[in-house]
Amino acid sequence: xxxxxxxxxxxxxxxxxxxxxxxxxxxxxxxxxxxxxxxxxxxxxxxxxxxxxxxxxxxxxxxxxxxxxxxxxxxxxxxxxxxxxxxxxxxxxxxxxxxxxxxxxxxxxxxxxxxxxxxxxxxxxxxxxxxxxxxxxxxxxxxxxxxxxxxxxxxxxxxxxxxxxxxxxxxxxxxxxxxxxxxxxxxxxxxxxxxxxxxxxxxxxxxxxxxxxxxxxxxxxxxxxxxxxxxxxxxxxxxxxxxxxxxxxxxxxxxxxxxxxxxxxxxxxxxxxxxxxxxxxxxxxxxxxxxxxxxxxxxxxxxx
Numbered sequence: 001x002x003x004x005x006x007x008x009x010x011x012x013x014x015x016x017x018x019x020x021x022x023x024x025x026x027x028x029x030x031x032x033x034x035x036x037x038x039x040x041x042x043x044x045x046x047x048x049x050x051x052x053x054x055x056x057x058x059x060x061x062x063x064x065x066x067x068x069x070x071x072x073x074x075x076x077x078x079x080x081x082x083x084x085x086x087x088x089x090x091x092x093x094x095x096x097x098x099x100x101x102x103x104x105x106x107x108x109x110x111x112x113x114x115x116x117x118x119x120x121x122x123x124x125x126x127x128x129x130x131x132x133x134x135x136x137x138x139x140x141x142x143x144x145x146x147x148x149x150x151x152x153x154x155x156x157x158x159x160x161x162x163x164x165x166x167x168x169x170x171x172x173x174x175x176x177x178x179x180x181x182x183x184x185x186x187x188x189x190x191x192x193x194x195x196x197x198x199x200x201x202x203x204x205x206x207x208x209x210x211x212x213x214x215x216x217x218x219x220x221x222x223x224x225x226x227x228x229x230x231x232x233x234x235x236x237x238x239x240x241x242x243x244x245x246x247x248x249x250x251x252x253x254x255x256x257x258x259x260x261x262x263x264x265x266x267x268x269x270x271x272x273x274x275x276x277x278x279x280x281x282x283x284x285x286x287x288x289x290x291x292x293x294x295x296x297x298x299x300x301x302x303x304x
Contacts, residue, residue, distance in 0.1 A: 001024060001025060001026055002025050002026065002062075002063045003025070003026040003027075003028065003061055003062045003063065004017075004020050004025055004026070004027050004028070004062055004063060004064050004065075004066065004200075004203075005027075005028045005030060005058055005059045005062045005064070005065045005066065005096065006027060006028070006029050006030065006036075006066040006068055007030045007031075007049045007055070007065070007066065007067055007068060007069050007083075007087065008029075008030075008031065008066075008067070008068035008069040008070060008101075009029050009031045009035045009036040009037070009044075009068075010068060010070045010159065010160070011156065011158055011159030011160065011192040012068045012070075012101050012159070012192050012195045012196050012199070013029065013036070013066070013068030013069075013101075014029075014036060014037045015192060015193055015195075015196035016066060016068060016196040016199055016200055017029050017036060017037050017039070017042050018037050018039060018042075019196055019197065019200055020041075020200055021037075021039040021040075021041040021042050022039075024041070025041065026041050026043070027039075027041060027042045027043070028042075028043045028045055028058060028062070029042060029043070029044050029045065030045050030047050030049055030055070030058055031044070031045075031046065031047075031049075032046065032047070032048060032049075033046060034046030045058060049069065049083055049086060049087070050082040050083050050085075050086050051086065052085065052086040052089040052090060055086050055087070055089075055090040056089065056090040056093045056094060058090075059090045059091070059093075059094045059096050060094050061094070062094065062096045063096060063097065063203075063204075064096050064097045064098075064099055064200075064203040064204065065087065065090055065091050065094070065096040065097070065098050065099070066099050066100075066101070066199060066200075066203065067083075067084075067087050067098065067099070067100040067101060068101050068199075069083055070160070071083075073126065073262070076126050076129055077125060077126065077129065080129050080130075080133065081129075084133045084136065084137075087100075088136065088137060088140055088146065091140075091146040091147075091148070092140065092145045092146050097146075097147040097148070097149065097203050097204075097209065098137060098146055098147065098148045098149070099148075099149050099150070099151070099199055099200075099202060099203035100133070100134070100137065100148070100149070100150040100151070101150075101151060101153075101195060101199055102130050102133075102134065102150050102151065102152045102212070103130055103152060103153070104152055104153075104154055104268075104273075104275060105122060105126075105127040105130055105131075105265065106120040106122050106127060106128060106129075106130045106131030106132075106134070107119070107120060107121060107122060108120075108121045108122030108123060108124070108127060108128075109267045109271075110273075112274075113274040113275065113276040114214070114274065114275050114276060115214070115276045115278075115279070116152075116211065116212050116213065116214055116279055120134070120135070124264050126264055127264060127265070134150055134212060137150070138210070138211075141209065141210050142210070147209045147210075148209065148210065149202045149203060149208045149209050149210070149211065149212070149213070150211075150212040150213070151195060151198045151199050151202060151212070151213050151214075151215055151280075152212055152213070152214050152215065152275075153190035153192075153194070153195045153214070153215040153217065153275075154187070154188040154189060154190045154215075154217060154273070154275050155187065155188075155189055155190065155268075156189070156190055156191075156192050156195075157189050157190065157191050157192070157291075157294040157295060157297075157298055158191065158192045158193070158294060158297050158298045158301060159192045159301070161189075161298075162179070162180075162181065162189075162223065162226070163227075163230065163298050163302065164298075164301075164302065165180060166178065166180075167179050167223075167227055167241075168227075168230065168298065168299075168302050169302055170239075171227055171230055171231050171234070171236050171239045172234055172236050172299065172302060172303065173236075174236060174237045175240075176240040176241070176242060177227060177239050177240065177241050177242070178242050178243075178244050179223050179227070179241060179242070179243050179244065180244050180262065181223050181243065181266075181269035182223065182243050182269055182270060183222060183223045183224040183241055183243050184222045184223070184224055185222055185223070185269055185270060185271060185272060185273070186220040186221070186222055186272045186273075186274060187220055187221065187222065187223065187226075187268070187269060187272070187273045187274070188217050188218075188220050188273060188274050188275040189217060189218060189220075189221060189226060190215050190217040190275075190288075191217070191218075191288060191289040191294040193289050193294065193297070194215050194216055194217065194286070194288050194289050195215050197286065198213060198215050198216070198280055198284070198286055201284050201286065202284070205284065207283060207284075208283075208284070213277075213279060213280045213283075214275050214276065214277035214279065214280060215275075215277060215280065215288075216277045216280055216281050216286045216287055216288040217275060217277055217288050218288050218290075218291040218294075220272070220274050223241075223243075223269070224241055227239050227241060229291065229292075229295060230295045230298070230299065233292050233295040233296050233299065234295070234296070234299040246266070
């Protein structure tokens with residue numbers, strides 16, 4: 001029985017913890033509030049993960065350290081650097097493999113499908129920071145100081161994704177759904193279950209170390225297609241959809257820090273935003289969760 005340490009108890013962190021515990025592994029979930037899923041093999045610890053000494057103490061003896069933290073977008077530039085530094089320090093001091101959950105933001109605007117070889121070319125500071133974190137982890141890996149790997153997914157189907165920002169609840173209620181994104185541009189959507197599964201896979205498999213991996217995801221869908229399928233799976237009426245005009249969306253950002261930050265990622269929805277995950281599928285045999293299953297989970301979460 002091995003020990004695993006997970007920083008963060010959001011959708012991915014909690015799912016990964018339950019996956020590992022279900023296999024008979026010991027799991028320590030670290031959050032500021034001491035939250036996390038309940039299971040006999042899961043220990044929930046209240047701690048500040050930016051404290052490298054405390055995180056090292058909690059990681060001692062663990063085979064893997066998982067970065068599943070998810071600071072609010074508007075705090076990335078202040079919250080990520082100390083947390084990233086503490087994770088690197090703890091991994092180096094303990095020998096635990098550092099496995100990070102990341103995003104596609106660091107690629108910036110792209111033309112054509114993204115692969116793991118796509119340059120990390122984002123220029124906006126909020127988008128560039130995740131790429132900088134990976135470069136630091138990879139440099140430490142290549143120097144032999146740590147073992148590092150990273151998984152990257154697109155916008156989530158469950159958890160804190162488009163459906164949770166309002167359109168999902170409106171669709172379930174049979175009322176008009178207002179989308180912050182254009183309705184008819186192809187986009188890759190990722191199941192948080194698939195993120196967690198790939199994360200624990202690459203952490204334990206030396207073939208996964210020293211590089212990033214794209215999470216196997218369903219075929220791209222437009223927002224209109226996604227919400228229509230969501231309604232069908234949830235047994236809701238055919239949705240009435242309206243895309244929020246950009247000037248209205250921009251103005252809403254004056255009062256809402258979250259909406260204001262989403263302006264920086266709007267490019268992901270104004271042109272095709274497609275992720276190629278062939279590498280993970282061919283290397284580890286991982287296939288995406290059936291879309292309807294992921295949408296059903298999302299509906300259950302929204303219904304509470």
